Amino acid sequence: MSRWNPIIINAPSDVSADETFDLKGELCPYTFVKSKLMLEMMESGQILQVIVDNDESASNVPKSLTNEGNAVLGCEKVNETDWMITVKKK
């Protein structure tokens, strides 16, 4: 069995999103590319929450967004299949 292990980070409880983007059903690399495009439309400092439904995306999207200079505030498993990634635009 795959041992993809997304790193769980609990977003601060006082964080509220400026935008939420449902990327369930999207596969790599679309989850990362679309997250990045949504962030490009936002202002610096705004918060984006992205929902993905596969472990691969939950593993690589946070790190990819961090590599681009953004701050990932959370990566949480919200139910059996879905992950919520909370990111603050650089």
Place this chain on the structure above:
Amino acid sequence: MNNPVVVSVGWLQENLNTRNVRVIDVRVSDPRLPMGYRAAHIPNAVPFDLNRDMYEMAQGGPRIKPFETLAQILGERGIGNDSIIVLYDEGTGPLAGTVFWLLKYMGHDDLRVLNGGWHAWQQAHASTTADVPQVQPVNYAARVDENQHSTAEWIQENSARGDVVLLDTRMDNEYYSGHIPNAVNLSFDEALDFQTQALKDESVLRQQFEAVGATPDKEIVVYCGSGSRSAHSYLVLKALGYPRVRNYKGSMMDWARRRGLPLE
């Protein structure tokens, strides 16, 4: 056969109206995002959307469409076997990498990628349009080259060879969570300059691959989670002139999830 793989904005501006040049826009197409081909694109470019054009749903998830179907799609968009194809995505990213690998797998000869993609085109204030070009459909024949592709079986039969390198192109946290035995790791995005969205300098890229043992004398098999990030590394290796590179398109989804093969 030694065509440059990566072309500049200047080169494309000079050659946009050259008879055999065909530009393909492989950027994201999502009604929730106000960018992409419909909003504006490089003049004369035709779209190719991975979700609509490359994949079909099957039991077990999406799979690549039959080569005959893909060939028909290319031909309908005016792309022939003798076309000089120039791909671009948002930058020089994994969407362009995926289509680059696909077309090499289909045996296309002259295939190039715009360095920096749409970002670089806009930074150069090059002309754009929302007009959809009138194209003349042509015949396209797929000439499948299995040397560009790997399967789990190929890896199992060949990975012990001293001249084969398995290259895991995922993030390091993914690699350390479990990888194909004997694979080395270099994340695909180490090749990218995040500011310009272009590939890093050739000397830097060579040093990155050589530092993990992926030297040009080896047969390099790239993989990731589902074969698209690895397709980007495939593109970079081909741009560096590596003669033997295979993309394991099934990647970890195939190796670990479907087949339950061992990891280390």
